[in-house]
Amino acid sequence: MTAVSTAQAADATGDDPLSQARRRRTFAVISHPDAGKSTLTEALALHAEVISAAGAVHGKGGRKGVTSDWMDMERERGISVTSAVLQFSYRDQVINLLDTPGHGDFSEDTYRVLAAVDAAVMLLDAAKGLEPQTLKLFDVCRDRGVPVLTFVNKWDRPGREPLELLDEVEQTIGLRPMPITWPVGIAGDLHGLVERADGTMHRFTRAAHGASRATVEVLDPETAAAEEGPDWERATEELALLDEIGAGYDEEAFQAGTATPVMFGSALSNIGVARLLDALVELAPPPGPRPDQKGDPRPVDAPFSGLVFKVQASMDKSHRDRVAFVRVCSGRFERGMVLTHDATGRPFATKYAQAMFGRDRSTIEEAFPGDIVGLVNATALRPGDTLWAEEPVTFPTIPSFAPEHFAVCRVADMSKTKQFRKGVEQLDSEGVIQVLSSDLRGDQAPVLAAVGPLQFEVVSARLADEFGAPVKLDRLDYQLARATDAAGAEALKGAVGIEVLTRRLDGQLLALFPHKWRLQAVAQNNPDLLLAPLVADA
Ligand code: GDP
Numbered sequence: 001m002t003a004v005s006t007a008q009a010a011d012a013t014g015d016d017p018l019s020q021a022r023r024r025r026t027f028a029v030i031s032h033p034d035a036g037k038s039t040l041t042e043a044l045a046l047h048a049e050v051i052s053a054a055g056a057v058h059g060k061g062g063r064k065g066v067t068s069d070w071m072d073m074e075r076e077r078g079i080s081v082t083s084a085v086l087q088f089s090y091r092d093q094v095i096n097l098l099d100t101p102g103h104g105d106f107s108e109d110t111y112r113v114l115a116a117v118d119a120a121v122m123l124l125d126a127a128k129g130l131e132p133q134t135l136k137l138f139d140v141c142r143d144r145g146v147p148v149l150t151f152v153n154k155w156d157r158p159g160r161e162p163l164e165l166l167d168e169v170e171q172t173i174g175l176r177p178m179p180i181t182w183p184v185g186i187a188g189d190l191h192g193l194v195e196r197a198d199g200t201m202h203r204f205t206r207a208a209h210g211a212s213r214a215t216v217e218v219l220d221p222e223t224a225a226a227e228e229g230p231d232w233e234r235a236t237e238e239l240a241l242l243d244e245i246g247a248g249y250d251e252e253a254f255q256a257g258t259a260t261p262v263m264f265g266s267a268l269s270n271i272g273v274a275r276l277l278d279a280l281v282e283l284a285p286p287p288g289p290r291p292d293q294k295g296d297p298r299p300v301d302a303p304f305s306g307l308v309f310k311v312q313a314s315m316d317k318s319h320r321d322r323v324a325f326v327r328v329c330s331g332r333f334e335r336g337m338v339l340t341h342d343a344t345g346r347p348f349a350t351k352y353a354q355a356m357f358g359r360d361r362s363t364i365e366e367a368f369p370g371d372i373v374g375l376v377n378a379t380a381l382r383p384g385d386t387l388w389a390e391e392p393v394t395f396p397t398i399p400s401f402a403p404e405h406f407a408v409c410r411v412a413d414m415s416k417t418k419q420f421r422k423g424v425e426q427l428d429s430e431g432v433i434q435v436l437s438s439d440l441r442g443d444q445a446p447v448l449a450a451v452g453p454l455q456f457e458v459v460s461a462r463l464a465d466e467f468g469a470p471v472k473l474d475r476l477d478y479q480l481a482r483a484t485d486a487a488g489a490e491a492l493k494g495a496v497g498i499e500v501l502t503r504r505l506d507g508q509l510l511a512l513f514p515h516k517w518r519l520q521a522v523a524q525n526n527p528d529l530l531l532a533p534l535v536a537d538a
Pocket residue numbers: 031032033034035036037038039040060102153154155156157265266267268269
């Protein structure tokens with residue numbers, strides 16, 4: 001058994017989209033590299049008994065894992081460049097876990113993934129607390145109104161005080177922590193977790209990494225007090241303090257994104273992982289009505305609609321094709337149905353619908369709100385596009401991240417100009433990189449705009465390998481971009497150190513600046529000039 005087929009999982013309840021939507025939890029893990037996302041993903045899957053049965057799907061460092069690693073570059077660096085979707089069942093629910101790229105350079109991709117989830121798990125390293133990438137990703141969740149659960153990881157080794165970590169979450173990102181478990185024993189000496197709702201202690205016997213679940217022994221408070229002594233005392237004192245400051249569970253605040261349920265554990269020792277799954281099932285929201293472009297919600301039981309949140313090519317050398325990942329927003333998806341591609345009004349046949357699991361693919365026959373469907377050879381689909389059946393709907397497009405790195409891209413061998421053009425166009429439409437151009441620079445030397453410099457490496461590797469067009473990249477001195485209009489472009493013509501280019505995909509004019517001081521000076525001297533920040537600008 002690999003991922004559970006939705007048809008199989010449908011046995012337990014009604015087969016209508018509404019009942020099926022209620023059983024689904026679709027989420028992603030946001031964290032800083034090394035906080036333990038891959039380890040946690042494996043541990044989650046282990047509890048749901050997906051991975052153990054699925055056999056080895058190679059992850060980082062050659063160990064068993066669920067991270068997709070399709071490029072040699074990715075393997076060498078041990079980072080996950082692409083996203084995979086993992087579906088498994090737990091307590092009669094269907095869980096869709098969307099992998100997000102771990103490297104900061106790929107936050108644009110992560111942004112798109114976060115457009116397709118109903119909740120996020122913020123994973124913190126107990127010794128490090130909030131790290132830069134976590135902060136950035138959290139901001140995206142806040143922007144999108146995605147409710148966040150927090151898992152404090154690595155409690156099996158020395159780390160910070162739990163109260164101090166919670167305080168940091170509250171002070172730094174203004175998210176009110178609502179612990180639902182509490183550690184007995186300091187970081188590095190974890191005995192178990194107090195279940196805050198009923199005061200019991202869940203005591204663990206450590207499980208080796210990759211072994212089956214940690215054994216759990218449930219102790220009532222009296223027994224825990226007698227057997228755990230000072231550690232128990234300390235935990236209950238801290239909990240009393242939390243009760244005093246009113247850190248109790250507040251569902252509304254969680255759903256509104258102003259408070260976060262917090263759990264402690266260790267992904268590596270498989271501690272607290274089942275509790276996290278329980279919390280996802282019990283607390284995280286199921287798929288709900290999704291607002292369209294005008295703000296009108298599309299009910300979950302309306303005819304099929306879906307949002308393309310990611311387009312990816314050649315994940316595997318044996319499958320040189322292009323896959324569009326679609327999040328089902330309403331209705332039932334059935335393979336073979338003909339949908340309308342909202343952006344072009346053209347019909348889209350879904351004969352090749354697949355479930356993606358790391359490198360494995362299997363044909364998907366049916367899917368419900370919250371599920372992710374991979375559509376193969378979807379050349380016309382772009383991130384942010386809507387697909388629908390019967391009743392038209394247009395979901396808001398997914399905004400692009402503000403680029404901070406720019407480079408001119410030229411083909412190294414002029415005889416490969418055609419391949420070069422095709423490749424650049426392809427990578428642009430996949431959203432791997434933003435492509436900017438201007439009359440001045442011409443078609444042969446587009447400017448590539450990236451959130452992180454590693455994106456340039458992906459582009460040159462793919463242009464060379466997939467399209468047979470090796471390129472030369474010359475970095476430009478710009479550091480930030482602002483959206484402007486024709487009047488702005490005219491006014492900025494000839495301004496020293498500034499350049500206005502057109503983003504090819506949507507025709508947006510972007511003014512590029514070498515640094516923020518230059519931007520400030522221009523804005524001050526020309527108050528009427530349109531210089532709008534792009535989404536997710538720091
Ligand atoms: P990612 O970059 O967030 O995917 O992090 P990984 O899952 O690759 O973990 C980074 C490192 O932290 C690895 O060496 C893991 O074995 C280790 N790690 C992950 N979770 C835990 C944990 O709960 N306890 C300890 N001690 N180490 C952990």
